Amino acid sequence: MTPKKPKESKEDLKARIEELEKSLNEAAEQSSKYLNQLKYTKADLENVQKQNQKRLSDVMNRANGELLQQLLPFLDELEILCTKDAPKEKLVEGIKMVHGKLLKLMESEGVKPIEATGKFDPFKHEAIMEVETMDLPDGHVAEEIRRGYTYRDRVLRASVVKVAKAPDVLEIKIEDDQDE
Secondary structure (H helix, E strand, O other): OOOOOOOOOHHHHHHHHHHHHHHHHHHHHHHHHHHHHHHHHHHHHHHHHHHHHHHHHHHHHHHHHHHHHHHHHHHHHHHHHHHOOOOHHHHHHHHHHHHHHHHHHHHHOOEEEOOOOOEOOOOOEEEEEEEEOOOOOOOEEEEEEEOOEEEOOEEEEOEEEEEEEOOOHHHHHHHHHHHO
16 A cells, blocks of 8 residues: 655645746746757858858969969960961970970979870770780780870879770681681
């Protein structure tokens, strides 16, 4: 048998209700305080994100501007070559000089040409066709059509290549030998 609780008087109940209402009001105030802090913190975070995005955009624009500034002399040299009535050999020589300078600039910025030799690598090469040949093993690069480049070990543009394939003639010859 459980002991019976003594009946509380009305005054005790009123005091208990007042105590609970006071506790509820304190909890509501605390909740409101936390909600305001959360709103301010969220606004601060959004402001920091906007500032970081602007800084990143500024850095990228500055870097692009610096690279474009380095490219301007090449544009000047090409314009000079286009306006001269020089013999073809001199124009070709001038274009080769500009090409060499541009390659040096690209390498100084971390851009390097992809070697399109050896085994075909799908991460660095884009095959456009297969070429039947006995000079190279199957799956090796037979010819580079367009040079590819990497930027700090990341492929900017894959090399476009032709890939070596063993000729089908060997299969026919082997079959002919077996018929005899």
